[in-house]
Amino acid sequence: MDFEHSTTAPLQVVTIGGGSGQFALLSGLRDIPGIALTAVVSMMDSGGSTGRLRDELGTLPPGDVLKCIVALSPHQQFARQILQKRFKKDRRLEGHNAGNMLLTMLSRYTGNFPSGVAALSEILDTRGTILPVTTDQATLVAELTDGTRIFGEQAIDVPRGHQREKIRDVFLVPHHCDAIHVYPPVVDAIAAADFIIVGPGDLFTSIIPNLVVPGVADALRACRAPLLYVLNIMTKYGETHNFLAMDFVQRLEAYLGKRVDGVIYNNRPPSESICQLYQAQKADCVRLEPSDPDWTGRTMHAADLIETDGPVVRHDPRKLAGLLQTIFFAEKDPKEV
DSSP states (O other): OOOOOOOSOOEEEEEEEOHHHHHHHHHHHTTOTTEEEEEEEOOOOOSHHHHHHHHHHOOOOOHHHHHHHHHTOTTHHHHHHHHTOBOOSSTTTTTOBHHHHHHHHHHHHHSSHHHHHHHHHHHTTOSSEEEESOSSOEEEEEEETTSOEEESHHHHHSOOSSOOOOEEEEEEEESSSSSOOOOHHHHHHHHTOSEEEEOSSOIIIIIHHHHTSTTHHHHHHHOOSOEEEEOOSBOOTTTSTTOOHHHHHHHHHHHHTSOOSEEEEEOSOOOHHHHHHHHTTTOOBOOOOTTOGGGTTSEEEEEOOBOOSSSSOOBOHHHHHHHHHHHHTTSSOGGGO
């Protein structure tokens, strides 16, 4: 599919999320002409190389930001090969990947994390702006329905044992300050947006961590841009086990403090063999009935969005971008809709 060239002023598109879901979204949006991209990224990753750098050096976690930089680079294949290469020979470097180390060192040399992100983005010619949702260090905490609290994105993301209570709430605990603050350019980007896209991604560890940063939900409630939610294709044990589509939307809207304007969802189920693999991990396809009256007030956008290569169910960047392009350019001035 070839995107047509646009000669009008670019639409300002803001994405909010983290992890592999935002990587897939940005990989597709990158090549749509006529839009200017700003990616707002969660800063709560605590696993692997990212978690070690945060704990050992006191830096902001680079992992999710690095994914966005690679996604928005026209040199994506080369960048992934080099920046995701892991060190093996040096004892201190072992297990770290080159990209996380480079981003950390650039941040230290420039004096702050956003400047390091901008520097690496310049190296890789990224087509868009990448903003950390906050520059304050914090730990993500999940409170379960039995009152238990789980500390850290990685611990929430990978539940221990075969059973766990449902997540009742998530919040942030600051490390070295009394409060957590939104990174101011994030508020400016939201205010100037023509479209805002939330997701896809793990609801409680990639999406909501952005919304509980003070100032983000306020900015989203104040903006006039249509807010689109890209619904996950599969549930996830420990986070969204047995969730229906409306459960995802209602939990998201509870943290937003407003109703989303549109829901984007995949209407092509994975193959039976792949579904069986996921069922072994207590995960199922997210079920949605578009004729349900509960969807009133939200525009539903359905399409085949699934990537068919391999055993992992994810959004296909090109298919998702194709649907979004149709939505973006359906109206000349979406703020007046």
